[in-house]
Structures are given as structure tokens and as C-alpha cells.
Amino acid sequence: MKAFEAVQHYFHKAAHELGMASPMRKLLITPERELTVQIPLRRDDGTLETLVGYRVQHNSSRGPMKGGLRYHHEVDLDEVRGLASLMTWKTAVVNIPYGGAKGGVTVNSRNLSKDEKERITRKLIDSIHQVIGPDLDIPAPDMGTSHEEMAWIMNQYAKYNGFNPGVVTGKPVEFYGIPGREEATGRGVGLLTLKTLARLGRKAPGTSVAIQGFGNVGSHTAKFLSEADCKIVAIADRTGAWYDPDGIDVRAALKYVCDNEGQLDGFEGGKRIPGEELLELEVDVLIPAALGGVIHEGNVEKVKAPIIIEAANAPITPEADDRLHERGVVVLPDILANAGGVTVSYFEWAQNRQFYKWTLDRVRGELDRTLTHAFDEVWDRAKEKKIGLRTTAFMVGIERVARAAELAGLG
Numbered sequence: 001m002k003a004f005e006a007v008q009h010y011f012h013k014a015a016h017e018l019g020m021a022s023p024m025r026k027l028l029i030t031p032e033r034e035l036t037v038q039i040p041l042r043r044d045d046g047t048l049e050t051l052v053g054y055r056v057q058h059n060s061s062r063g064p065m066k067g068g069l070r071y072h073h074e075v076d077l078d079e080v081r082g083l084a085s086l087m088t089w090k091t092a093v094v095n096i097p098y099g100g101a102k103g104g105v106t107v108n109s110r111n112l113s114k115d116e117k118e119r120i121t122r123k124l125i126d127s128i129h130q131v132i133g134p135d136l137d138i139p140a141p142d143m144g145t146s147h148e149e150m151a152w153i154m155n156q157y158a159k160y161n162g163f164n165p166g167v168v169t170g171k172p173v174e175f176y177g178i179p180g181r182e183e184a185t186g187r188g189v190g191l192l193t194l195k196t197l198a199r200l201g202r203k204a205p206g207t208s209v210a211i212q213g214f215g216n217v218g219s220h221t222a223k224f225l226s227e228a229d230c231k232i233v234a235i236a237d238r239t240g241a242w243y244d245p246d247g248i249d250v251r252a253a254l255k256y257v258c259d260n261e262g263q264l265d266g267f268e269g270g271k272r273i274p275g276e277e278l279l280e281l282e283v284d285v286l287i288p289a290a291l292g293g294v295i296h297e298g299n300v301e302k303v304k305a306p307i308i309i310e311a312a313n314a315p316i317t318p319e320a321d322d323r324l325h326e327r328g329v330v331v332l333p334d335i336l337a338n339a340g341g342v343t344v345s346y347f348e349w350a351q352n353r354q355f356y357k358w359t360l361d362r363v364r365g366e367l368d369r370t371l372t373h374a375f376d377e378v379w380d381r382a383k384e385k386k387i388g389l390r391t392t393a394f395m396v397g398i399e400r401v402a403r404a405a406e407l408a409g410l411g
């Protein structure tokens with residue numbers, strides 16, 4: 001199943017539980033606008049490459065559309081469509097006043113110099129500046145992008161539309177960003193992992209955790225959970241996976257990637273194992289925090305963890321999700337588990353609009369409160385109605401979006 005079809009599958013499952021009629025389903029599932037743009041890239045060596053970029057604006061019923069920008073060689077329109085629609089349900093589950101969007105450029109971000117990344121980012125904004133804006137569509141970081149690209153977006157957008165820092169979130173803290181955005185997704189994943197453990201009557205200290213992906217989300221998740229005395233037994237990035245049943249020294253791993261261009265290659269704090277084996281380890285908690293579709297029909301029977309927290313977007317295919325559900329594996333779905341990032345993006349946007357600075361304590365406090373509320377709502381309803389956590393999270397999101405669409409007169 002392709003990315004957008006997979007999200008539609010979950011949508012229809014939840015819409016069925018809600019008894020939603022098909023005209024409303026059609027309205028909510030159909031993206032409002034999709035843009036495909038050409039990005040000519042002059043490489044540092046003078047050669048010309050033509051890249052393709054996308055921005056899909058899925059739904060604006062609840063407010064300006066919001067979602068990250070991914071630079072990855074597997075990006076295509078279908079993937080961006082799927083991710084954009086996930087954003088619609090994610091912002092609704094945590095009840096922040098946004099719709100959903102996502103963007104991407106098909107390029108291997110690891111093969112780009114900083115100057116090349118800057119040229120790509122500015123060209124992309126040249127092509128989409130009319131359809132983004134603080135009241136329209138607000139990009140943010142995702143795989144392969146960081147605060148640097150967000151600063152260039154703010155600057156390039158200003159050339160067309162004037163200074164307005166609320167056009168993009170995830171900016172450098174000293175350049176209209178907010179303290180705590182960089183850690184926010186991982187902090188949220190960590191916090192909701194602890195809440196899941198607590199609801200299952202398990203204690204955090206000593207809980208073994210394997211994390212796939214050691215970029216923004218994976219590394220901050222590892223840090224948060226190791227500080228909560230969980231035992232991080234495996235970590236991985238594109239260069240491989242590292243395993244130590246006694247626990248990896250997360251601080252050493254963080255320092256290592258900091259000193260080695262963001263990658264774990266050469267890290268000596270664990271036994272090197274093939275990347276795919278990380279997903280099959282006997283651990284209490286498995287946290288995919290990299291690509292989509294990594295748990296699929298081909299490997300789902302080998303996945304042994306009783307708890308999976310979806311830090312990545314769409315890391316489990318629907319076929320594998322069904323099997324995990326049948327086996328009683330607890331899966332905390334992406335639209336709830338990784339919503340910490342967009343939640344703090346909302347705080348950044350609000351701060352930008354007020355020209356007022358929030359403290360890190362305030363950001364963390366509000367983030368924890370927002371996520372706890374959303375988690376409790378989804379968990380309690382799922383248990384009460386005996387419906388899976390993913391379907392329940394979609395139901396909560398869909399209800400809010402449908403209600404807004406009706407109130408706006410579109411229903």
C-alpha cells in the first residue's frame with residue numbers, strides 16, 4: 001500500500017466507527033492543493049541538476065496548514081500527500097489551531113553542501129511563496145532539514161512578502177525561534193513512552209528500549225528516556241545499528257555524532273549489528289524514529305517488542321499494523337506519539353505573532369500539558385470503546401476537523 005492510500009485506510013476505519021457519510025469522507029480526504037515545482041540546482045562544482053519539490057496542502061478547516069519539509073531521495077508526491085494528511089489529523093488530535101500540509105524535495109540531503117542546501121531552499125520558496133504564509137501554510141523541519149533551512153525560508157519569504165517570522169517554525173533560537181523546539185518531538189515521544197508504560201503498569205527504570213534513527217527525533221528521545229532511567233540497548237542511523245544489552249552510553253553517542261557530522265559510523269559504544277536486526281530485538285519498547293514503512297509484512301512476525309512508539313511518521317504499514325493488533329502489541333500511533341514537534345511549533349508561531357519570548361520552562365510545561373491531555377483522551381476512549389489506539393486517535397482528529405468544516409459551511 002502506498003503512503004497516501006495507507007493514511008486513507010486508517011481514515012476510513014475511523015470514519016466507519018464514527019458512522020460518517022461518504023460525502024463528508026470525500027471532502028476530508030481530498031487534498032485542497034498540491035504543488036509540484038522544478039528546482040534547478042547549480043552544484044558547487046558548476047554542474048546543473050534539476051530537482052523536483054512538492055508542497056501538499058491537505059486541509060485548512062481548523063486553521064492555517066502546518067507541516068514539515070523533507071529532503072530525502074525517496075520523496076515523491078504520494079509520500080508528501082500521505083504525510084500532509086497525517087498532519088491534518090495530528091494537529092487536530094492535540095487540538096492546536098491548524099490544518100495539515102507537508103513539503104519535500106527529492107534529494108539525498110547527505111550529498112549536499114551547506115551552500116547547495118541553501119540554494120535549493122531559496123529556489124523552493126521562490127516557487128511556493130504565494131501559497132505559504134503565517135495565516136496560510138507554515139513549513140517546519142522534517143527529515144533532512146533543520147533550523148538552517150528554516151532561517152533561509154524566513155529570509156527568502158521576506159523578499160516577496162515582507163518580514164514575518166511566523167511564516168515558518170523551527171528557526172534558530174536566536175533568530176525568532178523558540179527554546180525547546182529542537183528537542184520537542186523527541187521529548188514528546190519520551191514523555192508519551194513513560195505515560196504508556198505507566199498505563200500498562202510497567203516501571204520506567206530498567207525498561208529496555210531500541211531506537212531506529214539518531215537524528216533530531218531519535219537522539220532527543222534517547223536522551224529523554226535515558227535520563228528517565230530507561231536502558232537504551234540499541235540505536236541506529238543510516239550507517240548501521242549498535243547494540244549493548246547492558247545499555248548504550250547515550251551521552252557518549254550524542255557527543256560522538258556531534259563530533260562526526262551527525263552520524264554514528266565508527267562509534268565504539270556497542271556491538272555493531274545489521275540495521276534491520278534492531279527492529280527484531282527482544283526489547284520492552286521499540287521506537288522507529290527514521291523512515292516510513294520499516295515494519296511491514298516481510299518482517300512483522302520477527303518484531304518481538306510488546307510496545308511500539310511511532311516516533312517516525314508512518315513507520316508501520318497497515319498490513320503489519322493489523323498483525324501487531326492481533327498479537328496484542330501496544331502501538332502508540334504517530335499522530336499522537338510525535339505531535340510534540342508541531343505543538344512547540346505552534347508555541348513558536350504564537351510567540352512570533354506576539355513578538356514575545358517564551359522561556360524553556362514555559363515551553364516544556366505547556367508541551368507536557370498539551371500532550372498529556374491528548375494522550376489521556378485517546379487512551380481512555382480506546383479502552384472504553386475497546387477500539388485500537390490508532391483508530392481512536394484518528395476518530396478524535398476526524399471529529400474535530402469535520403465539525404470545523406461543518407461550522408464553516410462546507411459540510
Ligand SMILES: NC(=O)C1=CN([C@@H]2O[C@H](COP(=O)(O)OP(=O)(O)OC[C@H]3O[C@@H](n4cnc5c(N)ncnc54)[C@H](OP(=O)(O)O)[C@@H]3O)[C@@H](O)[C@H]2O)C=CC1
Pocket residue numbers: 068110141142143144145185212213214215216217218236237238239262263264275289290291292311312313338339341342
Ligand atoms: N523533526 C521533527 O520535528 C519531526 C519529525 N518527525 C518524523 O521523525 C522521523 C525522523 O525525523 P528527524 O529526526 O527530524 O530526521 P533527521 O533527518 O534529523 O534524522 C533522521 C535519522 O534517521 C536515520 N535514518 C535514515 N535512514 C535510515 C535507515 N534506513 N535506517 C536507520 N536510520 C536511518 C538518519 O541517519 P543518517 O543521519 O545516517 O542519515 C538519521 O539518524 C521522520 O519520520 C519524521 O517525519 C515527526 C514529527 C516531527
Ligand SMILES: O=C(O)CCC(=O)C(=O)O
Pocket residue numbers: 066067068069090138139140141142169170313338339341342343345
Ligand atoms: O513542526 C511542524 O510544524 C511540523 C512537524 C512535522 O512535520 C510532523 O509533525 O511530522
